[in-house]
Amino acid sequence: MLSGHKSFFYYWSPVIIYCALIFYMSSRPAPESIPKIAHFDKLLHAGAYALLSALFFRAYRTTRLGDRLATVILLSILSAGIYGISDELHQHFVPSRSAEIQDALANIAGSAIGAVAAAAGDLKIHGLTNPKAFYKKTDRS
16 A cells, blocks of 8 residues: 555546646647548547546546545536636637637537546445445545
8 A cells, every 4th residue: 555645646646747738739720731521629628538538537536535436427428528618718828729618518528538447446346236326435545
């Protein structure tokens, strides 16, 4: 089991690094070549924020709220979703970028998908299949 600071670094540094990567990519000019598939860019947004939400889920499970699965899911969705909205606002001020409500909605939808998928994976990995498992803290060793 990891000690306090090592545990924090281990679980939260991927969140911080991924947020920084999203910010960096959003600060650059828009990509010139995205496949001409209808709504493909929305799938990219949803996928990016599904991953962010899953990272938030992983980190929040190590906090004192980690034994409340529903709360961790909600916090993960809110954290990634709010970051997605703030990223769209950030893009409004970047030359050659624009803020789009549809992108923010795709970010929020991806956040929900990522948190639920992470929770389902967490339940499957730890063999927690009964409803009471939603409020039991899992072993993190």
